[in-house]
Each structure stands twice: as C-alpha cells, then as structure tokens.
Amino acid sequence: MSGPVRAVLIGAKGQVALSLARTLPAAGFEVTTLARPAHDLTRLDALTAAIIAARPAVVINPAAYTAVDRAEDEPDAAYAINRDAAGAIAAAAAKAEAAVIQFSTDYVFAGTQSTAYVETDVTGPIGVYGASKLAGEVAVAAANPRHVILRTAWVCSADGANFLKTMMRLAAERPEVKVVDDQVGSPTFAADLAAATVRIAQAAVGAAAVAAQFGTFHLVSQGSTTWCGFARAIMAASKARGGQGVPVHAITTAEFPTKARRPAYSKLDTGKIKRVYGIELPHWQAALETCLDDIIVK
Numbered sequence: 001m002s003g004p005v006r007a008v009l010i011g012a013k014g015q016v017a018l019s020l021a022r023t024l025p026a027a028g029f030e031v032t033t034l035a036r037p038a039h040d041l042t043r044l045d046a047l048t049a050a051i052i053a054a055r056p057a058v059v060i061n062p063a064a065y066t067a068v069d070r071a072e073d074e075p076d077a078a079y080a081i082n083r084d085a086a087g088a089i090a091a092a093a094a095k096a097e098a099a100v101i102q103f104s105t106d107y108v109f110a111g112t113q114s115t116a117y118v119e120t121d122v123t124g125p126i127g128v129y130g131a132s133k134l135a136g137e138v139a140v141a142a143a144n145p146r147h148v149i150l151r152t153a154w155v156c157s158a159d160g161a162n163f164l165k166t167m168m169r170l171a172a173e174r175p176e177v178k179v180v181d182d183q184v185g186s187p188t189f190a191a192d193l194a195a196a197t198v199r200i201a202q203a204a205v206g207a208a209a210v211a212a213q214f215g216t217f218h219l220v221s222q223g224s225t226t227w228c229g230f231a232r233a234i235m236a237a238s239k240a241r242g243g244q245g246v247p248v249h250a251i252t253t254a255e256f257p258t259k260a261r262r263p264a265y266s267k268l269d270t271g272k273i274k275r276v277y278g279i280e281l282p283h284w285q286a287a288l289e290t291c292l293d294d295i296i297v298k
C-alpha cells in the first residue's frame with residue numbers, strides 16, 4: 001500500500017475489535033472507530049452518516065449481539081444488531097464506495113454433518129443467534145457486492161469474556177470442572193483473526209466487485225476438538241506456566257442444558273480462504289499457547 005488507507009472499525013471493546021484496533025494502524029490503516037456510547041448499533045441513521053463522513057476504503061464490522069443464550073429471549077435485539085445493523089453498515093460502505101468485512105459464525109450450520117462444512121453447504125441455524133447472524137450475511141451480501149463475510153468460531157483472546165478465561169477462573173475457584181464433550185469445533189483466537197483480517201482488507205481495498213476476494217469464507221484455527229478437549233488443553237497449558245489447572249470431567253450436552261441449542265459439530269473447512277488469500281491460521285493448540293503466554297504475562 002502507498003500511504004494510509006482509511007478504515008472504519010465498528011466496536012471497540014469486543015475481542016476481535018480490540019485485536020483489530022492494535023493491528024490495523026501498524027499495517028498502515030488510518031482507523032476511525034465507531035463504538036458505543038457515541039455510536040450505538042441501534043441508531044442506524046447516525047451510524048450510516050458517520051461511516052460515510054469517514055470516507056473509508058474499507059469498513060470492518062466485528063460488532064455483534066453475541067449472547068447466544070440470551071438471544072433466545074431477546075430475538076428482536078439480536079436481529080436489530082446482527083441483521084439490521086450489519087446490513088446498514090454494508091449499505092453505508094457501498095455508498096462510500098468501500099468494501100465491507102463482516103464477521104459471522106459457525107452457528108449458521110445445524111451441526112448434523114460429520115465432515116467439515118464448506119462455504120456452500122446448506123445452512124440451518126438451530127438457535128436465534130445463528131439465525132440472526134445468517135440473516136446478517138444475507139443483508140450484507142444484498143447491500144454491498146464488495147463484501148467479505150468471515151465465518152469464525154469459538155473465539156478467545158486475553159481480553160473480554162470467553163471460554164478460556166472462564167476455565168482459568170474456575171480452575172482458581174473449584175477442585176474440578178465438568179465440560180461438555182459432545183460438541184466439536186475449532187477454538188479460534190482474536191489475534192489470529194485480526195492478522196488475517198488485515199491481509200484481507202489490504203486485498204479488498206483495490207479489488208473490483210466481481211473479484212474472487214469477495215464472498216463468504218470460513219476462517220478458523222487448524223484442527224478441532226470438543227469443549228472438554230479444549231478445557232483439558234487449557235488446564236495443561238496453564239499448569240505448564242505455573243498457573244492453576246484442575247481435572248476436567250467429560251459430560252454430555254444433555255447433562256448441561258442451556259437455553260440455546262448449539263450445533264454438535266461445526267468444524268469449518270478453510271480451504272477456500274487458503275486458496276484465495278493464502279491464509280491459514282495456526283493450529284488451535286499452538287494459538288492457545290500463544291494466548292496463555294499473553295494472559296500470564298498480564
């Protein structure tokens with residue numbers, strides 16, 4: 001890139017937003033952050049005006065209603081953020097002649113397959129969160145042909161609330177933990193997502209609407225595990241660093257009922273993003289080690 005490229009980043013304190021806020025400026029982007037309280041995703045006219053006023057070349061939206069269980073009771077709130085705001089952001093980007101990068105989720109799938117999902121596999125969300133994110137994908141694609149939709153999964157980072165941080169807290173509070181062992185997915189780390197997003201943004205800025213760079217992509221760590229497998233790896237890696245680590249007992253989803261149903265299997269095939277962008281995230285176990293180094297230094 002020659003000279004700074006203007007980017008709008010939606011959200012400030014979310015896991016992926018925080019990682020992007022660190023990564024984008026170092027890669028030569030001039031970033032305008034639009035976040036609460038000044039920019040709430042329920043006030044779409046003001047948000048649209050602010051995006052257009054920033055004259056961006058790319059708009060990156062990692063903000064979302066991410067409370068999977070609460071969404072079952074608050075579908076209107078989930079759809080307002082995950083569908084309506086996502087669509088309005090993509091439309092504002094189109095008006096500004098900017099590309100848009102939108103994050104989505106493995107929960108757009110039902111989880112009934114036993115082989116990794118590719119982008120063209122039939123979707124079938126089994127909860128409000130996944131359904132609202134899928135509706136967001138449709139709205140974004142309709143509003144701006146220069147869109148990159150990144151479906152990711154099981155996001156963790158040193159910041160914010162996530163499974164990794166919960167396990168580390170429980171290890172300090174309890175002699176043992178019980179974790180479901182019949183949901184398979186790929187723990188994915190915000191720092192890796194941010195690094196990949198920078199490369200995608202750099203490519204998207206100059207690309208025409210018909211380019212292969214646009215469309216829907218799966219972006220998760222290499223490898224997969226269950227939540228129980230992930231918890232055991234967290235405990236082992238924490239102990240190896242002198243931190244707490246307690247035994248993890250495998251239970252079934254039926255033994256740990258939650259308000260929202262979750263897909264039993266949501267491994268995503270990442271061949272497309274490797275072919276188009278040359279991007280391959282690290283294996284989740286290597287990324288976990290890196291993330292724990294970050295947390296334990298903190």
Ligand SMILES: NC(=O)c1ccc[n+]([C@@H]2O[C@H](COP(=O)([O-])OP(=O)(O)OC[C@H]3O[C@@H](n4cnc5c(N)ncnc54)[C@H](OP(=O)(O)O)[C@@H]3O)[C@@H](O)[C@H]2O)c1
Pocket residue numbers: 010011012013014015016017035036039040041042061062063064065066081103104105106133151152153154155156160161
């Ligand atoms: N977390 C996961 O396990 C996971 C899995 C699959 C896909 N994803 C997707 O990946 C993306 C990033 O997720 P994440 O883990 O970074 O999410 P997160 O940590 O829960 O952060 C959500 C972000 O959305 C913002 N937000 C929510 N409601 C808002 C509103 N009304 N107005 C303005 N901002 C609002 C939050 O703002 P504040 O900082 O002001 O609270 C925060 O910046 C999302 O699209 C998510 O759907 C996440």
